[in-house]
Amino acid sequence: MREVSVTRLSAAIRDAVILANTVMTPDIQRRLEEAQNQETGPVARAVIADLLENAAIAQAEHIPMCQDTGLVVVYLTFGQDVHWVDGEVEAAINDGIRQGYREGYLRFSVVADPLRRVNTRDNTPAIVHYRLTPGEGVHVDILPKGFGAENRSRLAMLKPSDGQAGAEQFILESVRVAGPQACPPFIVGVGIGGDFERVAELAKEALLEPLDTPNPDPYLADMESRLTDAINAMGIGPQGFGGRTTLLGLRIKVGATHIAGLPVAVNMSCHSTRHLAFDL
Template identity: 45%
Template sequence: MRTIRTEDITKAVKKMCIDANLYLADDMKNALYRACDNEESVLGKKILGQLKENLEIAGNESIPICQDTGMAIVFVKLGQDVHIEGGSFNEAINEGVRQGYTEGYLRKSVVNDPVIRKNTGDNTPAIIHIEIVDGDKLEITLAPKGFGSENMSRVFMLKPADGIDGIKNAVLTAVKDAGPNACPPIVVGVGIGGDFEKSALLAKKALTNELNSVHSYWNDVQSVTGSSKDVVPDSSYLTKLQNDLYNDINNLDIGPGGMGGKFTCLGVNIEVYPTHIAGMPLSVNMCCHVNRHAKCVL
């Protein structure tokens, strides 16, 4: 059993809130720079140039990349051999968010109730997803999520017979309907399988993965027990799906800022999970070009 103290969790979360809002991960930065070099639309290229300049100013002057510094989404992988000491685990995370958003002068965007709508004043509570895993480590991924893009998210309860074409149509419908509202160029998180809420969680989690990656539940399964090995699917179709979606989305001509151009999206990330014989839930969670996330392992 390994002990991790809550004050270390708070410290780590505080730092991640500030870092994620000031700097983009290299994969996102490189994708934005590449788009800037390769955009053919004159207006699109100008917009991407401004986004690049904005990113550089944010890093150099320690100011947030966007005024919407988001709601703090926290994915936790808690090793089952970890003992948390020093107080409440959830409160340790919320205290980190409180300190990060206050001391980092980040906009407080959380209201106390969806109808009453009084600002909580410190960007808490965070949305915390906890997964218990093997081992004695604590992995925390923090993703500040802006709501311009969040509001464009969709859930589609597809039928199994809809197949790959149904998946593509659903994703393209979501992106077309979002138009300029998700602040393109966007990153498109696609969650397929599970049930209604699991697919949404997969789509959100997909946004925190390496850009243009695919991930299946079966990647994490150490050994298959209780059934034959051929239950493990050949997931190679996912790479083609990811590629096709990337190209199809970029052929929509929504473009940077919604002004037309080659780069409507910078990446498509897919997560899949086993599902029920009668359904194929699919969720799309979009993020703008400010696809922020930071990770730490304690």
């Protein structure tokens, strides 16, 4: 049994939300730099240059990359031999977010109720997913999710007979409908399988995967490659001004499902996809 203080968790989350909002992940930066070299149109090249300059200024001046600093999704994976001490885990997670958003001067983007819409003034509560593993480890992923892209996400309960072709058609249609309004170039998380609830989780979890690591499943890697080409051929381009770069990355995650179903979820995300992982 290993004792882990929730105070450590809280402090690490505070630092992580500030870092995630102010420093672009290296894989996104690399993809943008590659895209800049591949684009031939002056407008597309200029937009990508602006995105890279914006990221550089944010990092140098410790200011957020985007005004939408997101609703924080936290994935807490911990061993069944971990004993949390010094307080409540979820209260500590929200304390860390509260401190980080205040100390980092990050926008408060959360309302307590979706209809009455009173801002909580500290960007809490987070959406927290808990996963139990064997052992004593603690691993945390955070994903402050912007809603310009989130609002363009879609889910379909397809029929098994729709098959891979039907799933691909839905994914492409979702990206086409999102268009310039979801802040391209995109990162797209796709979930296939599970149930109505799980498929959306799979799609969001797909956003945590590094862009430069290929899908270990060759069948899915092939599907990702064809979808990537088809999306970039749409010509939406950086910020919707046209060009070859509509997509920076697409990852598919699959899960077991019912014999009567083929759920598909498309979680849209943007060039400001922010996520960060750490161990305690």
